[in-house]
Each structure stands twice: as C-alpha cells, then as structure tokens.
Amino acid sequence: MPERKPAISGKSAPPAKKSTDKEVDIFLDKLARLPKTTSAKGRLIFALDATASRQMTWDQACHIQAMMFKEAGRVGDLEIQLIFYRGFGECKASTWVSDTDHLTRLMTSVHCLAGSTQIEKVLKRAVKETTKKKVNALVFVGDAMEEDIDTLGHLAGQLGLHGLPCFMFHEGGDPIVQTAFKQFARLSGGAYCPFNDGAAQQLKDLLAAVAVFAVGGRKALVDYSQKNKNKTMTAKLLAQIPE
Numbered sequence: 001m002p003e004r005k006p007a008i009s010g011k012s013a014p015p016a017k018k019s020t021d022k023e024v025d026i027f028l029d030k031l032a033r034l035p036k037t038t039s040a041k042g043r044l045i046f047a048l049d050a051t052a053s054r055q056m057t058w059d060q061a062c063h064i065q066a067m068m069f070k071e072a073g074r075v076g077d078l079e080i081q082l083i084f085y086r087g088f089g090e091c092k093a094s095t096w097v098s099d100t101d102h103l104t105r106l107m108t109s110v111h112c113l114a115g116s117t118q119i120e121k122v123l124k125r126a127v128k129e130t131t132k133k134k135v136n137a138l139v140f141v142g143d144a145m146e147e148d149i150d151t152l153g154h155l156a157g158q159l160g161l162h163g164l165p166c167f168m169f170h171e172g173g174d175p176i177v178q179t180a181f182k183q184f185a186r187l188s189g190g191a192y193c194p195f196n197d198g199a200a201q202q203l204k205d206l207l208a209a210v211a212v213f214a215v216g217g218r219k220a221l222v223d224y225s226q227k228n229k230n231k232t233m234t235a236k237l238l239a240q241i242p243e
Contacts, residue, residue, distance in 0.1 A: 041077045042136045042214035043096065044068075045129065047122045049142035050086035052114040057171055061141060062107045064204050068211040069100040076215040082106055083125055085118035093125055117146045123155035123166075123184075130164045136214040138164055138190070139207060143171040145180045152180070156187040165190030167210055169203060172196065 046068075048054070048061055065080065072078035079098050085091035090113070097103050119142070126138050138159065145152070159166060166188040168181040178194065185192040195203045212224050 041079075042072065042211070042216075043079045043081075043134065044211060044214050045081050045083060045126055045135055045138045047083040047126075047138060047140045049117060049144065050084040050110060050112045051117070051144070052112050053143060054171075055112040057141065057143075058107070058110070058112055060203075062104055064207055065103055065107065066100040067204055067208050069103070072208075072211040072215045076220070078211055078215050081129065083122050084110060085115070085121060086110075087113035087115040089118070090115070091118045091121040091125075117142065117144050119145060119152055120147055120155065123152060123159065126164060126166075127155065127158050127162065130159070130162045135164050137210055138166045138188070139169065139210060140166060141169045141171065143177070144174070145177045149180050149183070153183055153187055156184040159188040164188065168192045169206075170194045 046061075046065060048058065050058055068080070069078060077098060079096045080103060081096050082094040082103060083092070094103070094106050097106070119140070122140065126135065129135050156166060166185055167190050168185045170178055170181045170192065171194075173194070173196075178192075182192045184190075193203075193206060209224075212220050
C-alpha cells in the first residue's frame, strides 16, 4: 500500500500575528471577484471548530452571527446553516434558519469540547447542501487542521466546481495551517483571512460584508457602506468591484 501522507496539526501554534493591511486587501480583492448575486436572497453555511481551544471565539461568534443577519436583512433574506464539530467524532448541522434569535439559541446551547478537527465532514456536508439547493458561501472559522490535506483539497475543489466559495478565517499564527487554509480557499474560489483577538472588529466587518454580498451583490454593499461610513473594510471592497 502507498504510504499515507501525514496529517497536518495546528494545535501547537506560535504566537498569533495580526492581519496586515496587505492580507486584508488580498482577501477583499478575492471576494470582489466572485460572481454577482442577482436575487435578494442568500444561503450561507457558517461552520466553526468547537474543540476546547475555541471557547472564547465561539462566544464571540454568537454576537458576530447576529450582525450578519442584521446587515444582510436590510437588503433581503439570509438563511444560515450552522455546522460545528467537537469532542469525539461529533459533527452536527442545524436546519436552515432565517432569524438571529433561533441561531443564537442554538449556539448558546453548545459548549466546546476537546477533540480533533473534522473539516472533511464540514466540506462533504457543504457539497451535499449546494447540490440540493444553491449555497452562496461557506464561512469556516478555526485554528487547526489535523486531517489529510489532499483529501480536503479535493473536496474544496468540488465546491469550486459547484460555485460555492469557502471563506477560511484562521485564528492564530500556525504557518502550516495557514498554507492549508489558503489552498482550500483558492481551490474553492473563495478567500483566506487571518485574525486574532486584536482583530475582532475586523472579523465582524468582513463577515458582515460576505453576508451582504451573498444576499444583494454590489448594490447592497453600496447601501451598506453609505450607512456604515466607518466600515473601512467595506469601503476597500467596494473600490474593487466594477460598476
């Protein structure tokens, strides 16, 4: 039998690095190149690592998802499916929900548990969902990757063929995990962006931009920018989308 390639682990990460302006610009440029959404309805998979190291960020995500609903709801309907993994082989997906109260109740009932990553299950679920009904974007938030990179890369490529971009938000500074997440984003036609505690507001702005773009395209982002003049991330995004 051929020798199996070692899995990549990101649990022993070095000190996190803050996102640079160049990295944010690259992320927004990739988002700007996505096909424009023509209807005022979007479907977004919100996937999170819920292993033990992620409790603080999970709590932040409860508030972030509310912002995604709020901003996207100004221009149309947003449906979100929550997917998370934790513990020993536990990976769960919610039904599609269209209100922040429902999703908040789901998220606040979850507590992070020690375990290994299960990104393969997340990507397989995304393929299944978009095959049944078009999904506009997959957001993944995590800090580690302990699975076979080629297997995950193949699944990311399948999502790219289905027109489902993955937005890989990487917490922490592990360079090996960074390389893997960048590859998954590229293969799916999405984008990669690092963040840490010091970039919490930046993460909120970027996630809100993804949600608004998924629902209403460029026009929605123009309106969003006008109502949120301090949203520098959105302004950078608009500057890169053709009229």
